[in-house]
Amino acid sequence: MTEMASTNHFLEVKQIESFYGQIQALNGVDLYIDKGEIVTLIGSNGAGKSTTLKSISGQVQPKKGTIHFEGKEIHKNQAHQTALLGIAQVPExxxxxxxxxxxxxxxxxxxxxxxxxxxxxxxxxxxxxxxxxxxxxxxxxxxxxxxxxxxxxxxxxxxxxPKLLMLDEPSMGLAPIIVQQIFDIIKELNKEGMTILLVEQNAYQALQIANRGYVIQTGNIVLEGKGSELMTNQLVREAYLA
Amino acid sequence: MLQHIIQLLPQVLVDGITLGFVYAVVAIGYTMVYGILELINFAHGDIFMTGAFIGSGFLFLFISLGLMSSLPALLVFLIVIILSAMITGGMGVAIERVAYRPLRKRNAPKLIALITSIGISFILEDLVRFIAEWKTGNYIVTAPSLFNHTFTIDIHSIMPFFNNAKFQSSFIVVLVVTIIMLIGLDLFVNKTKWGMAMRAVAQDRETASLMTINVNRVISVTFFVGSALGGATGVLFMLQYGTIDPYIGFILGIKAFTAAVLGGIGNIRGAMFGGLMLGLIEMFAAANLSTLTGGLFGSEYKDVFAFIILILVLIFKPEGLFGKATIEKV
Structure with missing residues (x-):
């Protein structure tokens, strides 16, 4: 029951370390999402974006760290159990x-x-x-x-x-006009109250609609902040918006 | 020569259809498990064999209880086949739980699961042999017959170029029951929620689990359905052919597997068609090989003939007759 008290965010990921076989993909990722937010996770190929999502959804079980959703411990769940709690992942x-x-x-x-x-x-x-x-x-x-x-x-x-919708690179390989439609619908869903975690390589578009964002590099969160702040951040501008 | 072949055709059809439907139902068990796990479950043929023995066990039990004379044969048959199917279905689920699931959990290579299934196959054969010898003194068992009235289709008087075809009443039972099973399975897979879940898991297990589907449970259901059908077919085989031994599952299993490959492994309707085709080819060969080769090869070469057809089909259409050689979009 101490677990319940330790968290008060809608989703809270604490210090998770996940592996793909022998390779460590996440080295202690921390992030949280509050109800009603759009949060985006940006980073380059292989930085650990998808692994973070998969760790939350139960497709990958983290070796260390905890994940709580609405106060419930979910990091030991199988994927269908987490899905039943109301977390949906649109896979890459x-x-x-x-x-x-x-x-x-x-x-x-x-x-x-x-x-x-x-x-x-x-x-x-x-x-x-x-x-x-x-x-x-x-x-x-x-x-x-x-x-x-x-x-x-x-x-x-x-x-x-779902209570939490996680999207893994929804814009990948799509024409700009379709990407726009998809992002419009994400915004609309959020307006209707859905909480969203958006993983994108298309950082510009993602940060535009996000309340907050995280930047992940080689398995670590290196930066977090409001969407608008990240958009003007020097590192983000150089690495992802150039 | 042609005249001789035509004369025998009605009998070839009757025998080929019987055998073909038996192959078809057993083939489904292979193809369903392959579709979901990419595992060739070699123990499936022995589930079929176990079904035949469980069925005959029930018949002997009913005889010793004196129920056979008081109950109509059809009712006895229904009780026996349903009980046997439930038991073999449960066995399939148990085998998957004990032998295959732990391997899957550890991400063992598929080859390991294949070898395991061969091991299970030997265990089942020896277990059944042990029990049969213990209970009857012999591992070859002649089952009590239920439907042995012989009918003759008098086709000769209508079409004189045909000989008459003979069959036992068990032929009709085999035919009706296998057709019911095939249609039932087809409806189950294509029209029910669990059938849809099965197809979803077969196409993309990971994504299915993201969509709240408990993949392990779907796999259990698959094993239950496949093994129950296999066991029920064993009961039918026992009634139709009378004598059973613990090794009937091996060769029949190989042929049913062949039928599944012929139809395109993983494809359920393909397996049905492949089974029927193989049965017909085999019976055709059994009746005519000697005539066709001028006495050089006898009917004992029928299996070679069937497998040559298989090889030919696979050379020209490696994905099987109904297999999909589709490229999936990512």
């Missing part, structure tokens, strides 16, 4: 189920939901955000374009009705 590269239809992809997101009416409501909401999906319901997910797949991946995560 979208990871659509290629041979499931769009509808089935979305239904997988609502796997834990028993109430058919609730599922139908969520489906309708998701189609509200992404009208394109509605037209393609019965098409296999793998046949869609990159942008549509990103929408589907986000829609699938929203079917979980």
């Amino acid at each position: 590269g979208r990871r659509i189920f290629p041979r499931l239809t769009v509808r089935e992809n979305l239904l997988v997101g609502a796997f834990a939901v028993k109430d058919k009416k609730a599922i139908a409501d969520r489906m309708e909401r998701v189609c509200g955000y992404f009208p394109r999906l509605k037209e393609r319901m019965d098409q296999p997910g793998g046949t869609m374009s990159g942008g549509e797949q990103q929408m589907l991946a986000m829609g699938r995560a929203l079917m979980m009705k």
